[in-house]
Amino acid sequence: MLITASLLLMATDLAIIIGGGLAGVTSFYELSARDRPCLLLESESAVAQGASFANGGGLHPSLPDPWNNPGIGRHLFSSLFRPDAAMKLHISQVPNLLGWGASFIRHSRRTAYEAITCANFELAEYSTRQTQALQQFLNLDYDAAAPGTLKLLRSTRDRDEALRLADVLTVKGLACQEMNRAQMLACEPSLRDATDLIGALRFAGDGIGDARRFCEGLAAAAIARGGEMRLNSKVTHLLVENGKVCGVRLGDEEIRGIVVLAAGVSAARLARPLGLNLPIRPAKGYSLTLDASGQRDRPKHLLVDPTPHIGITPLGSRLRILGMAEFSGFDRKIDPKRLAQLRRFFTDLLPQLAEKLDWEKAEGWTGLRPMSADGRPLIGQSGIDGLWLNCGHGHLGWTKAVGSARILADAMTGREAEINAAPFSPDAVARRLR
Numbered sequence: 001m002l003i004t005a006s007l008l009l010m011a012t013d014l015a016i017i018i019g020g021g022l023a024g025v026t027s028f029y030e031l032s033a034r035d036r037p038c039l040l041l042e043s044e045s046a047v048a049q050g051a052s053f054a055n056g057g058g059l060h061p062s063l064p065d066p067w068n069n070p071g072i073g074r075h076l077f078s079s080l081f082r083p084d085a086a087m088k089l090h091i092s093q094v095p096n097l098l099g100w101g102a103s104f105i106r107h108s109r110r111t112a113y114e115a116i117t118c119a120n121f122e123l124a125e126y127s128t129r130q131t132q133a134l135q136q137f138l139n140l141d142y143d144a145a146a147p148g149t150l151k152l153l154r155s156t157r158d159r160d161e162a163l164r165l166a167d168v169l170t171v172k173g174l175a176c177q178e179m180n181r182a183q184m185l186a187c188e189p190s191l192r193d194a195t196d197l198i199g200a201l202r203f204a205g206d207g208i209g210d211a212r213r214f215c216e217g218l219a220a221a222a223i224a225r226g227g228e229m230r231l232n233s234k235v236t237h238l239l240v241e242n243g244k245v246c247g248v249r250l251g252d253e254e255i256r257g258i259v260v261l262a263a264g265v266s267a268a269r270l271a272r273p274l275g276l277n278l279p280i281r282p283a284k285g286y287s288l289t290l291d292a293s294g295q296r297d298r299p300k301h302l303l304v305d306p307t308p309h310i311g312i313t314p315l316g317s318r319l320r321i322l323g324m325a326e327f328s329g330f331d332r333k334i335d336p337k338r339l340a341q342l343r344r345f346f347t348d349l350l351p352q353l354a355e356k357l358d359w360e361k362a363e364g365w366t367g368l369r370p371m372s373a374d375g376r377p378l379i380g381q382s383g384i385d386g387l388w389l390n391c392g393h394g395h396l397g398w399t400k401a402v403g404s405a406r407i408l409a410d411a412m413t414g415r416e417a418e419i420n421a422a423p424f425s426p427d428a429v430a431r432r433l434r
């Protein structure tokens, strides 16, 4: 009888985490590190096979602004007719995005946009520091470096816009240095052939690292702390009894416990049968990864060009080019024209290096960013007993992963968060949809 009671306690105390991407694996580690019994369920045969597989690798608190910036409505409308638009709405998706899209556009008002930018910055900054601390504590190997970001400027208009955002954030602690062309070349000589650049903003606090390798290392660390992980394990339903979530179903099998939904773009589908309308939709992005070993003139910084929304990240001996946001549903097909766009961008910026790289062996990839309608992730208690959320991290899921998982784990274990977590509270999902 005693044994049955203690098993029951174990089962209800168990935290079942759905999803082995950045959000799920960091939650798995942070809960295990707080001695919470944990089970990570991932539908694929390895962790980080979704959006966390070959993302841009940037840990960049310097870019915390949501993508629904003022004026986004006009931009999205015109993108319907421009196949190469960096952010593109596909006409076939308009009916699927009606409610979400209206909320996305509503939150692009300047006051909302700036408030969310500041909240995101605080989380991103906290998270980046915690990621670096974890890397040192666990000695994780994932091509981690902290060279900083260069936001490239091609016109005074670019500069004024970039400075307007930086000014909002420097009062919050963002380290930003404005550089003219000569100063930029002194710190990043690889840009010497990009004659149209007038300078850059340098954000020294940003880091980089390979998110997939980070997830692999962190999952192993969570298992070493007693966590259990099951791969090839797809959750088909959440179990609900008396209005409470009490576990998950995987085909014929049931597992009981408290559930953490960290399933990236699939989170909304899993929550829908509960009447919970999570404001998360997929935004498809591309990356192209090249071997650059032996190339001494490869860039050292994370390079971000705000006009075409494309970036280049040095990841150890590799270079990764990333960009695009397409609202095209759950389709992950690679469009070769998009990869050609990334290559063209790289060649214009770094022509000499481009000639030396083997583009035949470049690895093209697409991933679906889990975009929330207002640009904030959902972290914490869902409003339904037994269900917690860590999802909707959009274009900043690597930057915010460790910080978000710490907020979640603190809340689940009754501790106070180390930063103000209120802006990310899913309690307010319904309010956030209005």
Ligand SMILES: Cc1cc2nc3c(=O)[nH]c(=O)nc-3n(C[C@H](O)[C@H](O)[C@H](O)COP(=O)(O)OP(=O)(O)OC[C@H]3O[C@@H](n4cnc5c(N)ncnc54)[C@H](O)[C@@H]3O)c2cc1C
Residues within 6 Å of the ligand: 018, 019, 020, 021, 022, 023, 024, 041, 042, 043, 044, 047, 048, 049, 050, 051, 052, 053, 054, 055, 056, 057, 058, 059, 060, 233, 234, 235, 236, 262, 263, 264, 265, 266, 270, 284, 285, 286, 287, 322, 323, 366, 367, 368, 369, 370, 390, 391, 392, 393, 394, 395, 396, 397, 398, 399, 400
């Ligand atoms: C091109 C691109 C570049 C990016 N660059 C950056 C960057 O430089 N910096 C940054 O901060 N962010 C970046 N991001 C965003 C970041 O990668 C994402 O926000 C992050 O990966 C989301 O992590 P996640 O764990 O929420 O989702 P995912 O990584 O997609 O993980 C979700 C997991 O859940 C699993 N799953 C789903 N349904 C089920 C189920 N029913 N049962 C079990 N498992 C399930 C999936 O298989 C998947 O492994 C980029 C994204 C893209 C696409």
